[in-house]
Amino acid sequence: MAQKLDKIFDSFVENNLFKDKRVLQTNYTPDTIPHRDNQIENVASILAPALRGDRVSNLFIYGKTGTGKTLSVQHVTNELMKRVSDSKSDNLKVVYINCKLKKIADTEYRILAEIINSLGGSVPITGLPTDAVYNKFVDMIDDKRQNVILILDEVDQAIKKISDSFLYTLTRLNSDLKNAQIGIVGISNSLTFMDCLDPRVRSSLGEEELVFPPYNALQLIDILRERSKTAFVDGVLGEEVISKCAAYAAREHGDARRALDLLRVAGELAERTQSKKIEEKHIDEANSKIEKDKMLDIIENEPRQFQLVLMAIMDLTEDKNFDKIYTGNIYNKYQEICEKTKNEILTQRRISDIIAEFDMLGIINADVVSKGRQGRTRVIKLMLSESLKKKAREILLGNLNI
């Protein structure tokens, strides 16, 4: 056994394709961000007043995933902070919150709590009145003259769940502050997000707006080339592999993060199969693996009741007796499963909401249809590939101890 492990470790050390894998990881911030000079300059000039202690205009940024929004903003704020720490003053704070993270920042309360946490304070998980949390936030930053830049990544996700009054309160917060000032930077994936906001919020939050267009294939190639220089050992990555990678990502609305993930996973796969080079087939494999992992991760971390519902949906999908699945079918199946597994049965009302959430996650596709005399319901389609279904089923079976 030990020999076997030795062999694995040996080959791992010898056959290292990566020079520095971190460069390809999502949380890595590169020194240069190609093809985003314009946007970065814009962001910088909008946030720059903070250096003089002036109020920062609220900024709203649109763009699809992986178009460098987060990266550019972080780059600019990093530079800002560098300047500030050089000048030895500490009247600028930058808070970055990703509103999408489930269980961390998906309600008004949790977002606020998260903001306070990253400012160094602490707030209990639950139990406090929301306005008490607002007050705490105000107290924390208003003790001296300073600027706070609040970056809300993926606000659209949060606003969908919470109401937009949250943003309104935030924008109004400035009038409660005597010393400090806050500037809000909202980042959204959805281009139409602003349209469904309250006009008051729209006007105050959208003082400045910026659109990040998707990268095209050529720009993606540039990015990949740049990063792969430091990420991989020379010669393991051919030019044609890079273009294939870029092509994949360009198809996926120019998502650079996706492209980098592809490259990283492809590298890992190549390493694992003892390959000396990364080849095009690795990219293909990586593509399906990423898709799979992402979904499986979501499914695995879903609460129990959600998993039960998903299990019901999967069972029905397999069942040849149903060519179309309706909410009622799911509910019946769900009850069956609950009885079998001795789980509590929730009401149909709740299941309806759970189904809606799965729809949001893209695990299923649910369309409301009216079938005349047969009433109104949703037609539900499971959106998982065959192999994914199998893996997902394994996870569910394990988690629900069936």
Place this chain on the structure above:
DNA sequence: CGAGATTCATGTGAAGTATACCTTTAGGCTTAA
């Protein structure tokens, strides 16, 4: 035959409930002067 009424199965919104957790407050106990 066609317009309007009916109907079904569930969508959807609002309000209420249970649970888990929080802060405040007051009482009781200990401690030290």
Place this chain on the structure above:
DNA sequence: AAGCCTAAAGGTATACTTCACATGAATCTCGTA
């Protein structure tokens, strides 16, 4: 008397339930041609 601990009181967020009303096209009904 001061300090500390504990339990009760009073409050909130969240996940869920209950109630009630909204939907929208297939189907039924009935007046009319």
